Amino acid sequence: MLPAVVKLCCGISYPHLRSTAGLQRTAMAVIGQEIAHLQRWGQMQPRMRTHAGLNYNESKREDAPAKDDQLFYVQQGRGAMRKALSMLEDKDGWKVEIRESNGDVICSKVMPGARKVFRLEAVLEAGVDELYDLLFTRVEEMHQWNPSIQHIKVLKHVGPETIVTHEVSAETAGNLIGQRDFLSVRHSCKQKSCVYLGGAAIQLEAIPPQAGFVRAEDGPTCIVIQPLDGDTRKSHFTWLLNMDVKGWLPKSIVNQALPRAQLDFTRHLRRRLTASATLG
Numbered sequence: 001m002l003p004a005v006v007k008l009c010c011g012i013s014y015p016h017l018r019s020t021a022g023l024q025r026t027a028m029a030v031i032g033q034e035i036a037h038l039q040r041w042g043q044m045q046p047r048m049r050t051h052a053g054l055n056y057n058e059s060k061r062e063d064a065p066a067k068d069d070q071l072f073y074v075q076q077g078r079g080a081m082r083k084a085l086s087m088l089e090d091k092d093g094w095k096v097e098i099r100e101s102n103g104d105v106i107c108s109k110v111m112p113g114a115r116k117v118f119r120l121e122a123v124l125e126a127g128v129d130e131l132y133d134l135l136f137t138r139v140e141e142m143h144q145w146n147p148s149i150q151h152i153k154v155l156k157h158v159g160p161e162t163i164v165t166h167e168v169s170a171e172t173a174g175n176l177i178g179q180r181d182f183l184s185v186r187h188s189c190k191q192k193s194c195v196y197l198g199g200a201a202i203q204l205e206a207i208p209p210q211a212g213f214v215r216a217e218d219g220p221t222c223i224v225i226q227p228l229d230g231d232t233r234k235s236h237f238t239w240l241l242n243m244d245v246k247g248w249l250p251k252s253i254v255n256q257a258l259p260r261a262q263l264d265f266t267r268h269l270r271r272r273l274t275a276s277a278t279l280g
């Protein structure tokens with residue numbers, strides 16, 4: 001009942017919401033977030049059923065999940081990668097959102113269904129393998145160098161290329177979107193000298209949305225890392241951010257926060273790379 005009433009109210013207020021500005025809009029964003037929390041709490045009936053041999057508290061269990069479950073995750077990961085790459089391959093309709101003085105560029109595109117996706121392109125001072133190591137192999141350490149992330153846990157290693165992860169974003173000052181948690185399948189692939197990191201949200205009844213969090217969905221998404229011509233210590237980094245942050249937030253706020261999150265991520269990654277270069 002509550003969600004239906006909330007939806008109705010939002011529908012009625014939408015035209016007014018579009019014409020608000022400044023602080024009013026900020027206030028609405030915060031109210032929207034509160035409603036999303038309330039709604040989430042309403043849905044928190046425990047429906048713990050272990051799926052695919054995956055239980056949050058027993059993720060290190062030794063007994064192998066059935067082969068077809070493994071196949072399921074690999075297929076989800078590959079499928080996500082394929083979809084994200086085809087979005088990147090389509091060169092039409094991209095609009096420049098931000099052009100930084102260091103050369104980083106973020107473009108956006110409105111996809112069928114009205115979701116806006118963001119493509120960041122940057123040159124990083126690191127080789128492809130180092131980036132693969134930081135962004136995939138050692139993904140659980142990401143919170144150590146990226147304050148936008150509170151924690152990332154690999155719930156399942158499905159072969160060397162595919163993992164199932166639970167990610168929690170941090171509650172950072174100035175971030176109007178607020179904390180989110182994600183459940184994703186992440187798939188990596190090395191081809192020629194390039195690395196591809198794909199991912200998509202998955203749903204597992206064994207890991208329902210966490211109390212007090214809004215479960216967001218990341219993907220189909222993909223990061224492409226290519227060596228820069230003539231310099232193996234530099235890479236071209238392309239990241240398609242395709243996120244449904246969920247909750248009741250004005251689109252304008254979400255569409256400002258997402259490219260900003262990409263710039264933040266890249267800034268922290270650069271800082272991490274400088275640190276490892278100094279430490280040797």
Ligand SMILES: CC(C)CCC[C@@H](C)[C@H]1CC[C@H]2[C@@H]3CC=C4C[C@@H](O)CC[C@]4(C)[C@H]3CC[C@]12C
Nearest residue numbers: 135136148167169177180186197218245257261
């Ligand atoms: C704006 C708010 C809602 C979210 C801010 C945090 C965002 C930027 C965080 C939360 C979870 C993060 C992702 C978690 C895991 C991976 C897998 C890794 O192989 C590449 C980076 C990638 C894909 C991260 C990118 C940044 C990410 C999407």
